[in-house]
Amino acid sequence: MKQYASVTKDSCIACGSCSSAAPEIFDLDNDGVAEVIYEGDSNRGITAIARELLADLQDAIDSCPTGCIKLAAAPLT
Template identity: 70%
Template sequence: MSQFASVNQEACIACGACNSAAPDIFDLDYNGIAGVIYEGDKNRGITAIGEELLEELQEAFESCPTHCIQLATAAFA
């Protein structure tokens, strides 16, 4: 099943946990706010995350203290 991810950046507290858990999926901007950078997604949640990274994605999801990482089985609109 495909998995898509996006960060609700208004709730991100710039802790960096997602980037530590899944550096190929999440990166932080100059303010420390996280976004999905996987294959140029630009936090739009329209790029299916590669199967080899799904474990890391789950780890990042669970490590986010504000639960602002959103996952879905279809692309975000």
């Protein structure tokens, strides 16, 4: 099953746990807030995350203290 992700930036506290758990998927933007960078997604939630990265994606979700990572089976926008 395909998985799509994005970060609710208003809820992010910029702790960096997602980018530590899944550096190929997440990074901090110029303001220090997390965003999905995978395949140039630019936090739109429209790029399916590769199957081999799904464990890292789940680790990022589990490590996020604010729960601001959205996950869906269809594109988010």
